[in-house]
Amino acid sequence: MRQPVPLKKQSKKAQREHHARQRGSWYGISPVTRTVPNGKAYDRNRVKRAARADRGLAD
Numbered sequence: 001m002r003q004p005v006p007l008k009k010q011s012k013k014a015q016r017e018h019h020a021r022q023r024g025s026w027y028g029i030s031p032v033t034r035t036v037p038n039g040k041a042y043d044r045n046r047v048k049r050a051a052r053a054d055r056g057l058a059d
Contacts, residue, residue, distance in 0.1 A: 007015060037043070 007018060010018070
């Protein structure tokens with residue numbers, strides 16, 4: 001039985017292949033589109049929606 005070579009002693013290509021195997025798959029889903037907007041950040045569109053809602057109630 002062959003002894004496994006430590007990861008640090010493997011070539012960079014072999015290390016990249018190892019790490020690529022460790023990472024999971026998103027199965028065609030882009031993780032960038034799965035971000036949650038920050039509720040504390042200033043959102044110009046949220047301000048516009050609130051202004052339109054207030055204007056609709058005043059009529």
